Each structure stands twice: as structure tokens, then as C-alpha cells.
Amino acid sequence: MVRDIEDATDAPPKHRVSKSPALSFPLNYLRIVYEFAVTVVCLPFHFLYFAVLPKKRWRRSWTLLEAALMPAVRRIMGAFDRCGFKVSGRNTFAEPNATWLKLRYGARFEWVEPLEQGLMSGVVRDSMTERTRVGLFSWSRQAGGGQLSRQDGDLVGVHLHGGAYTHNSAHPKSSSSAIPKKLFQKCARFSTMYMPEYRLLPDYPFSAALQDAAAAYVALVRRGVPGHKIVLIGDSSGGHLALALTRWIRDTIASEEGHSGEKAKRLEHPAGLVLFSPWADPSHSFLSHTADDYIPRTNDCDYLFEVGKFRLHLVSSLLGSHPDEFVESPYMSPGRAGQPQGIFSGHPPCFVHYGTGERCQAEGERLVENLRRDGVRVEEVVTVDTPHDPLLLEMVWNKKQIGRIWDGALNFLQTL
Numbered sequence: 001m002v003r004d005i006e007d008a009t010d011a012p013p014k015h016r017v018s019k020s021p022a023l024s025f026p027l028n029y030l031r032i033v034y035e036f037a038v039t040v041v042c043l044p045f046h047f048l049y050f051a052v053l054p055k056k057r058w059r060r061s062w063t064l065l066e067a068a069l070m071p072a073v074r075r076i077m078g079a080f081d082r083c084g085f086k087v088s089g090r091n092t093f094a095e096p097n098a099t100w101l102k103l104r105y106g107a108r109f110e111w112v113e114p115l116e117q118g119l120m121s122g123v124v125r126d127s128m129t130e131r132t133r134v135g136l137f138s139w140s141r142q143a144g145g146g147q148l149s150r151q152d153g154d155l156v157g158v159h160l161h162g163g164a165y166t167h168n169s170a171h172p173k174s175s176s177s178a179i180p181k182k183l184f185q186k187c188a189r190f191s192t193m194y195m196p197e198y199r200l201l202p203d204y205p206f207s208a209a210l211q212d213a214a215a216a217y218v219a220l221v222r223r224g225v226p227g228h229k230i231v232l233i234g235d236s237s238g239g240h241l242a243l244a245l246t247r248w249i250r251d252t253i254a255s256e257e258g259h260s261g262e263k264a265k266r267l268e269h270p271a272g273l274v275l276f277s278p279w280a281d282p283s284h285s286f287l288s289h290t291a292d293d294y295i296p297r298t299n300d301c302d303y304l305f306e307v308g309k310f311r312l313h314l315v316s317s318l319l320g321s322h323p324d325e326f327v328e329s330p331y332m333s334p335g336r337a338g339q340p341q342g343i344f345s346g347h348p349p350c351f352v353h354y355g356t357g358e359r360c361q362a363e364g365e366r367l368v369e370n371l372r373r374d375g376v377r378v379e380e381v382v383t384v385d386t387p388h389d390p391l392l393l394e395m396v397w398n399k400k401q402i403g404r405i406w407d408g409a410l411n412f413l414q415t416l
């Protein structure tokens with residue numbers, strides 16, 4: 001559903017959305033050409049500069065390649081946001097060519113039913129968000145597809161991609177699909193890896209993404225995959241979504257148990273969560289700040305785009321029809337300081353990775369703190385000076401650090 005932002009009447013608009021600060025046509029095209037040109041010109045300069053003056057690297061531990069590429073990655077990522085272009089995106093309602101998908105990527109695609117009416121409870125209920133069927137990509141080891149064998153230790157992965165709820169896609173061609181692909185290859189315990197194509201900003205706020213992720217989870221449970229065999233995996237905003245989905249599952253089970261014991265059997269908690277650089281605190285600087293006095297998150301060596309008016313616009317579009325205060329809820333900001341005790345009670349074990357060179361470091365630390373305080377088993381891997389979501393930079397990043405992240409996740413998966 002497309003929101004009508006021109007419709008300014010006395011009645012508050014349901015999905016209030018501030019005007020996007022991104023450049024519009026044709027300035028956005030001119031700007032992106034300009035940014036690419038500057039990047040190409042600067043790249044050799046940065047190689048030379050950081051080779052001659054290693055002390056000037058944004059982090060002293062970075063290799064020359066890492067140091068020289070980071071300004072380029074940052075400029076390009078920022079350019080996409082400034083110009084309002086999506087990176088690696090696709091129409092979430094389009095059906096991909098199944099033959100090509102199989103031939104080129106060895107993957108499958110199917111539609112799953114919209115989240116059933118009876119489960120439209122809690123935060124997924126949103127009068128502005130229509131229920132839709134959800135596209136589900138998958139890799140499977142079995143010829144038959146989604147059927148889970150009786151064999152012990154078979155896990156099913158559900159990967160929720162990152163990209164600030166704006167960029168990327170669940171399609172295997174998307175750069176963010178490198179993560180579920182690698183994890184599926186590396187961990188033989190996964191019989192199948194699913195990737196739900198959830199709806200994105202700016203047209204579809206948080207409730208839509210959560211509703212779609214929930215629809216995919218429920219579809220798997222309905223076809224006989226037990227919840228305790230499902231591992232939710234998410235990087236960046238996908239980690240945020242995985243945490244919200246786990247919370248929704250917990251709250252839905254709790255509310256159904258209150259009504260009838262029969263219905264409660266319909267849902268089951270997942271086995272565990274694997275979170276890479278999770279975005280755990282969208283409330284940062286949101287309520288008390290305007291774009292002019294926005295307090296950037298720490299680690300300005302990171303490539304993540306951190307400009308006040310863009311961040312505030314992103315979070316307010318994510319909130320959609322929810323009131324501003326909803327940003328403080330554990331659904332929105334589980335890694336917020338001062339979250340009350342017990343918000344994670346009943347949560348499955350979690351693997352959490354973050355780096356000390358990324359914007360999401362502080363919220364990763366607090367997320368782990370909040371989880372542990374509530375008695376959740378957490379396996380934590382912290383890598384020194386790595387930027388946000390380094391698994392997406394696997395080609396160029398320090399092999400040892402990348403290896404530590406994978407090993408941490410694999411060891412964790414063995415304990416489930």
C-alpha cells in the first residue's frame with residue numbers, strides 16, 4: 001500500500017512519513033555520477049597516501065587494502081542513500097524465473113501464504129499494512145525440497161537479510177545472500193536454508209517486514225518443521241528483524257496460552273539466533289534530537305552512512321503508524337540502555353558478533369548485556385577494528401577475523 005504523504009488534514013496520517021531528505025531526479029543521477037567519479041580518482045591516491053603514511057589509516061590495525069578501500073566503500077554507500085537509490089534491491093512482489101534460479105544459483109523459489117488472520121496479533125497488526133503472500137528463496141540438500149528428514153541434528157536456517165530495511169534482497173543474486181550461502185555450505189547441520197523476501201522501506205514500515213518474516217516462519221511450522229529445529233539468522237537490520245520475530249513468537253505463544261491450550265500448540269520457539277552486526281538500537285538519538293543536533297554513533301571509521309536527517313528519516317519511516325515512543329519498545333530497540341529487566345525472558349540461545357570499528361558496536365554490547373542479564377545463553381565474538389557486517393566484505397577483509405566470525409557461528413550451531 002502506498003502512503004499518501006500529500007494528504008495533510010487535521011486527522012493525523014496513519015503512516016506519518018517525513019519527506020525523504022534524498023535528492024530527487026535529476027540531481028540524484030548527477031550526484032551519483034559525481035560520487036563514483038570522485039571515488040575512482042581518490043582510490044589510487046588513498047593507496048599511495050596510506051602506504052606512505054600508515055599512521056594515517058583510520059584504524060592502525062588495518063592493512064593497506066582495507067585502509068584504502070574503506071573511504072571508497074563509505075563514499076559509494078553514502079551516495080546511494082543521499083540519492084535515494086536501493087543497493088542490490090528487487091521488487092519483492094515479482095516472481096523470479098525458476099529455471100534460471102535453479103541453473104544459475106541452485107536455488108528454489110515458492111510463495112507462502114500471508115500470515116493467517118488468527119495470528120495477526122501484537123505489533124504485526126497494522127491497519128495500513130495489507131497481508132500479502134511472501135516470496136521464499138531456499139537452498140536445500142534434499143532433492144525433495146522443504147521436507148525435513150527424521151535424521152538427528154537436521155536444522156533449518158531462516159536468513160533475514162540486512163540493509164537498513166531499505167537495501168538488498170533475499171534473492172541469491174543479492175550481495176547480502178553471500179551470508180546464508182556460506183553458512184549453508186559450511187554447516188552440514190542445515191538441511192535447508194530459507195530466505196524470506198520481506199517488504200522494505202520506504203513503502204512498507206516495520207510491521208510489514210515483521211509480518212512477512214512471521215508468515216515465513218509460520219509456513220515452515222505448518223509444513224511440519226518443528227520450531228526447535230529452526231535457526232533464525234540475520235545480519236544488520238536482518239538481526240533486528242530476527243530479534244523482533246523471536247519476540248513476536250514468544251508473545252504470541254504467551255497470549256494464546258491465555259486463551260486456549262489448543263491454539264498454543266500452533267507455534268514454537270526457534271532453536272536459536274545467529275546475529276551478525278545486529279542493528280539493535282534504532283532509538284539512538286531519535287526522540288530527543290533533531291537533525292541539527294543528532295549525536296552520531298561512535299566509530300566514525302565505519303563505512304555506514306551516519307547523517308542526522310537521514311537517520312531520523314529512516315527510523316521514522318520504520319516506525320510507520322506506530323507512535324514515536326514505540327521506538328523505545330524492546331521490539332524496536334532491544335539493545336537500548338535501560339531496557340527493563342526480563343525483556344528477554346524465555347528467549348533461545350544467541351550468537352552475537354560485532355566489531356570495535358563499527359557504528360553498531362555499542363548497541364551490540366548492550367544487546368549482549370541485556371540478553372545475559374535475563375539469563376539467555378549468549379556466545380559472543382568481538383573482532384577488533386572491523387567495520388559493520390564484515391562478512392559482506394569477505395573478499396577484501398582480513399581472513400583471520402572473517403574466520404573467527406564463521407568459526408564462532410559454527411561452534412554455536414553445534415551446541416543447538
Ligand SMILES: *[C@@H]1O[C@H](CO)[C@@H](O)[C@H](O)[C@H]1NC(C)=O
Binds near residue numbers: 100
Ligand atoms: C527463464 O530462464 C530460462 C533460462 O535462462 C529461459 O530459457 C526462459 O526463457 C526464461 N523464462 C521466462 C519466462 O523468462
